[in-house]
Amino acid sequence: MKKYILLSVIAVTTIITVLFVINSTTEDLSEIALKRQQHKEFLDNSPFKDTRNLSKEKRKKLSLPPNAYNEREWELTMNPTLGIPTPFLVESTTPSLYTTLGAPGNNTTPWQERGPLNTGGRTRVVFFDPTDVGANNGDGVDYNRVFAGGVGGGLWINNDITSATSTWTIIPGIAGDLSVNAYALDPNDSSTFYIGTGEQYAQGAAIGNGVYKTTDGGSTWSQVNIQPAGSGTVSGGGSLFKSGLFTVNDIAIRDVNGTSEIYVGVGSTFYAAPNGNIANPSNILGAQNAGLYRSVDDGATWTRIENPALSFSFSGLTFYVSPNDFEIGADNTLFMGSIASPGIGQGGGRIYSSTDGTNWTLDQFIASTDRVELATSPTNANLIYAAVDAAAGADLYISTDKLTTITALNEPNDADNSISATDFTRGQAFYDLVIETDPTNDQIIYAGGIDLHRSANGGNNWNQISKWSENPNLNGLNVPFIHADVHALTFRPGLNNEAIIGSDGGVSYANSLSGALSSPNAIANRNNGYNVTQFYYGDIADTDVADGDDFAGGTQDNGSQLTNDAPANGLTPFFDPIGGDGAYTNIDKDGNYVVLSVTGQTHLYADYPIPPGSTINSLFGTGSLYAISQGSGGDFINVAELDENLDVFFANGATFNGANGILVCALGPNAASCNTITNALISSSRPTAMKVSPFTITSTKLFLGTIDSRLIMVDNANTASPVWTEITGSQFLGSVSDIEFGATEQEILITMHNYGVDSVWYSTDGGTTWASKEGNLPDIPVKAILKNPLLAEEVIIGTEEGIYVTGDFNSVSPTWTQTNNGMTSVKVVDLDLRVSDNTILASTHGRGMFTGQFNTLGFEESQISQNNIKLFPTINNGTINLVSGTALDNAQVTIYNLSGQEVYNEMMNLSSQQQSISLTQPASGIYIVNIKSGSYDQSLKMIIE
Structure with missing residues (x-):
């Protein structure tokens, strides 16, 4: 049952919906058919249909975020009835914590954070702890403790940013997926500071919920009660204006005779394309509530400043200018861009x-x-610098008369051959734009876009002090590496040549900003434990488990992240051999190769394992990386799947000219052979989920979920004569996000991306009939699903708000509860299961990777954790290996087929030394391996080909 609030929104959108249905069809269709038709028309008229497939370069020219993932998410998660995503209609819930023993994330078996240890993510907030001085500094060093905020990963603290071995810890009491976008420190109380949430620059991808405050130096936090000024939810100009504080662009605190005046710049965001395509109503969040908010009583009460100079009109309605940046001048004048x-x-x-x-x-x-960014002189009240997002790129200005006049300033000329000499942001000033002045010398200025630049003479001349890659012309530049897209720079108090820097790659520390002119060691990454990585896909290897865990995953702007032989618990360093935006990844079940992907239809495979430190050039150079397909078709993050039995790769093969199909590629030892299969069932649709059946092993049985409610089974998908069968449930509505199986091919589970739909479906007869398993699940997108192979009633799902679990899946209306202990309520985009020991990999979009383990109700948790028995390979020909983290003497090992027939029984001494078992002429199928030793009892699953 979906629950909604804000009846005014429903009233408006219901009228729109009714008119839409009346005008769109006169056919005698069923209710579900009408809803599907309406959903398809919304998709066909998506405001992003003209932009989602553009290259990064073309996106930048249109002032679009470089990443099209969020636009596709808008389409996938839209409420099919309303034509827009509706996160603001979700009723706030505080679900009870799951307490049974089968799934991880409860009080006794929390999720284990795995990494990446050394890879950060988009960071717009970095600041030194103002209490870290004198007797309070703890380690005898002033101002080496810092805070950082991830755009989708919460607030973090590092106790010694100057140390290369220092680590980050997430701050409790603030949601782990909170979008931290702004901060301010109280000049009259060093223990009081504020953070603002929600990012205006990414088109609704990272909305927030206002401002948070601490009065004890960051130990505890509370939400500040800022009531939105202006109207409630209204409609006008073909748009729906949703009321609320969704983005905070900046915060400033001014000391006025001992009183702290607090200023909050509230912005807005939207779900619509900038090209004016509003065939369906745009969803604009907070525009009528945006503006400059002020408090003079420590945040107890707030007033929006509604001067005429700050207002403008649109569609007959009055709006107020959104502040982007506050700066305080040398004479305490407050400036606002x-x-x-x-x-x-x-x-x-x-x-x-x-x-x-x-x-x-x-x-x-x-x-x-x-967008306007400002920087003021610390000593000269008349000197102000400005960096702006102009039509032709970033521009710089200077005023020496307190803004009576402004003059264009020389711009940095980035050494990167792909960056224009007149635009150091490469068309991304709307997204990454920084200007700062040295706290004691106003002739030293720093400007950041793709890279960071420094001027020592007021902007007349510039020197580049960072580079994001070894691109031509950059490779000869002897400066430090900082990830592309610089968003923040904060000076260390009292040591103005030192600073911390926030970028799309996380946090960097500069021990000498002036030294960065000629020393690559003057600035270094500080991402140890700063796990705010945004994954799209994740995979855990089935092989080589005795040495530790192997992970691979595609990420936002941090490439394809891999690690080999990771220890059982804790964070592990990863490495990226490809770069860019990573996408689909899969480690072959035999451990011979790994599939890696970047955006669109560019998919690769490489000999496995890949040596850490490898690059795409070194892999191609050694003949160990091979192309599967290349092209800009498909989706930005293209859905794909691998038949690990037959080494056949499948991907969305849609092209820009409207042709839809499935790319089928046989992976040879050093080359792939590809063709495309298609059918009328997908001729006007696109796949959004794929799954190869693990039960059909002599040919490929491929299951496809589509963007428009369909589920299709393709027999012999690896051949030139595939057989297509639609098995769509009669009540399916939405875009399919995941397809998984239970104990047999007859048991199918699927999930939907959307708001406003039944998100979980289950079939026990191969798709002939379907039952909704929505139960009490909140109205949130569901991205992934797994069934506990040891407990028939237990299922977990990955959602927009973390992991949910039910222990009564077979009931008509299952009870779902969150099971996020150890993880937080972060968006989980992928779930993968290593069947040998039932280890789950949860990949998140904002907090990296986590693992847990399915167990049964009768297990003693401590023994399970300590023994950590692993079976491999899980798909085999009858020969398997067993290892145990703790010695088990006289362990009874029994193997059963699914009919319950015992096929093997032997007493064994299990330890970290590998023990082998070989069955004599076993039949193909699923088998259960049961291990008993004293009170210890565990069952593992394997498949014999």
Whole structure:
């Protein structure tokens, strides 16, 4: 049962929906058929249909975030009835913690964080702890403790940023998936500081819920009660304007005679394309509530400043300018740079000032610009620098008369051959744009876009002090490496040549900003334990388990992350051999190769294991990396699947000209042979989920879930004569996100991406009939599903809010509860199961990877954890290996087929030394391996080909 709030939204959108249905068809269709038709028309008229497949370069020219993943997520998660995603309609719940022993994430068996240990993610907030000084510094060193905020990974602390071996710890009491976007420190109380949530720059991908405050130096936090000013939810101009505080662009605190005046810049965001395509209503979040909010009583009460100079009109409604950046001048004047309201396109390119915080003057309006970043002189009240997102790229300005006039400033010329000499942000000033002045010398300026640049003479000349790659011309530059897309730079108090830097790659520490001109060691990454990586896919290897765990996964802007032989618990370093945005990954069951992907239809496979430190060039150079397919078709993060028995790779083969099909590639020793299969069942659709049946092993039986509610079974999918059969449930509605199996091929589980639908479905007869397993699940997108092979009633799902589990899956209405202990309520995009020991890999979009283990209700948890028995290979010809983390003497090992017939029984001494078992002429099928030793009892599953 889906629960909704905000009846005003429903009223508006219901009217739209009714009119849509009346005008779209006169056929006598069933209710579900009408809903599917309506969903398909919403998809066909998606505001992103013209932009989602653009290259990164073309996206930048349109001021679109470089990553199209969020646009596809908009389409996949849309409520099929309303035509938009509806996260704001989800009723807030506090589910009880799951307490049975079968699934991880409860009080006794938490999820284990696995990494990456050394890879960060998009970071817009970095600051030094203001309490870390004098008697409070703890280690005798002032200001080496720092905070950092991940755009999708919460708030973190590092106790010694100067140390290369220092590690990060997530701050409890704040949601682990919170989008941290701004901060401010109280000048009258070093223990009080604020963080703002929600990112305006990424089109609704990282919405927040206002401002949080600490009064004890960051140990505990509480949400600040800022009531949105302006109207509630309204409609106008073909758009739905949802009320709320969804993005906070900046916070400033000004000391006025001992009183802390707090200023919060509330922005807005939207779910629509910037090209004006509003065939269906755009969903604009918080535009009517945006503006400048002020408090003079420590945040107890707030007022939106509604001066006429700060207002504008759109579609007959009054809106207020969204602050983007606050700066305080040497004479305590408050300056504000603005940013345009998304979906409206007004309010940007403005610079304001105020001496009392309530009366504001528009000092400068820079035509044809949007986002404005400011930097003020610490000593000269008349000197202000500005960096702006202009039509032709980033521009820099200087004012020496307190904004009476402004003059264009010379820009940095990045050494990267692919970056224009007149735009150091490479078309991304709307996304990555930084300008800062040295705290004591206003002639030293820093400007950041793709890379970081420094001027020592007020912007007349610039020197590059970082590089993001070894691209041509960059490879000869002797400067430090910082990940591309610089978002923040904060100076160390009292040591102005030192700083911390936030980028799409996490956090970096500069021990000498001036030294970075010629020393690659002057700035270094500090991502140890800063696990805010955004995965799209994840895989755990079935082989080589005796030496530790092997993981692989595709990530946002951090490539294909891999690690070999990771210890059983704790964070592990990963490495990326490919770069860019990673996508589908899969380690072959025999451990001979790994499939790696980047965006679109570019898929590769490499000999496995890949040596750490390898690069795409070194792998191609040694003849150990092979192309499967290349091209820009498919989706940005393209759905794919691997038949590990037959070494056949499948992927979405859709092309830009509208042709839909499935790419089929036989993977040879050093080359792939590909063709495309298609059928009328997918001629007007696209696959959004794929699964190869592990039970059909002499040919490929491929299951396809589509964006428009279909489920299709393709027999002989690896041949030139595939047989297509639709097994769609009669009540399916939405875009299929995952397909999994239970104990047999007859037992199928699927999930849906969408809001506003039944998200979990189950069949026990191979897809002939289906039952909804929605139960009490909140109305949230569901991304992945797994069935506990040891407990028939237990199923876990990966959702927008972490892991949910049910222990009564076979009931008509299962009871779902969160099981996130050790993980937090972060978006889980993929679940993978290593069947040899029932280890689960949960890959998240914002908090890296986690593992847990399915068990049974009768197990003693401590023994399970200590023994950690592993069976491999899980798919075999009758010969298997067993290892145990703890010695088990006289262990009874019994093997049964699925009929319950015993096929093997022997007493064995199990230890970390590998023990082998060979069955004599076993039949193909699934087998259960049971191990007993004293009170210890565990069952593992394997498949014999």
